[in-house]
Amino acid sequence: DWIHIADADGEFDQHYFEELYANLDTRYVAATGYISSLPGGYVSNFRTFEYTMAMDVARRYQSILDLITIIPGPTSVFRSDVFEQLDFTTGSLCEDFDVTLQIHEKGLGKIKFIDTAIARTQDPHDLQNYLKQIMRWSRGTLQIFVRNSMWRRPSKVNAFITYQVLQNMFFGTMYMLVIPMLALMTGSLYLLALLFLSDVLTIFAFSFYSGLRTRRLKTLESFPLTYGMRWVQLGVFMKCFVEVVILKKFRITKGTWETVFRTEQAAH
Secondary structure, eight states: OEEEEOOTTOEEOTTHHHHHHHHOOTTEEEEEEEEEEOSOSHHHHHHHHHHHHIIIIIHHHHHHTTOOOOOOTTSEEEEHHHHTTOOSOSOOSOHHHHHHHHHHHTTOOEEEEEEEEEEEEOOOSSHHHHHHHHHHHHHHHHHHHHHTTTTTSOOHHHHHHHHHHHHHHHHHHIIIIIHHHHHHHHTOOHHHHHHHHHHHHHHHHHHHHHHHHHTOGGGGGGHHHHHHHHHHHHHHHHHHHIIIIISOOSSSOOSOOOOOOOOHHHHO
């Protein structure tokens, strides 16, 4: 009745399938669990913060509003009759994002978020491999965004994704260009310093919550890197926006990507 797909380098909580099975509902066409990061280096520490906020905040309101935009690789469940109607061969760099949008566009039904089914994923072990991963994710997202002309096709999901893309570009432009230029023009760095301090304190508060939520307070040891990784991620997204949207690169791909190395254990 149901088909489960998962990344080969992930792990499941002891009660994952028990929770999943108990909460599957045929009124939904697909379901996804709660993603957590496996212990690792500073990339994993950043992802602990990122996943916790994504699952505890974003995924919950997306679930309520029927706006789940991606059934992620580590935890994907499809009703078998719906699975037959999905095309996994579209050549997208982010096939999970593509397939999820097909569910919305074809009006196949709702997607359920099962927060008690916890799947843990391995993250890249260094900055080089992390950049490869988020480069593919950003290019893949924008590839599908442009391919489907989401800003021109009115729907709840398209409007939400368009908002997310524009939000990233807005924050990137404001923090990297507009605010520094205002500070230089006015000859005062107080505005820049105040915004920077408030941003640091906000992210630290969220990181502290993530550490408590996952019982991994050790992740706070790498907070300066965690804060920096957030800006790296935003910079990569802006670079990919220029490549895909403006320069019209990566519009058509074979749907393949370089293997991202995670750990010695995973490699063997």
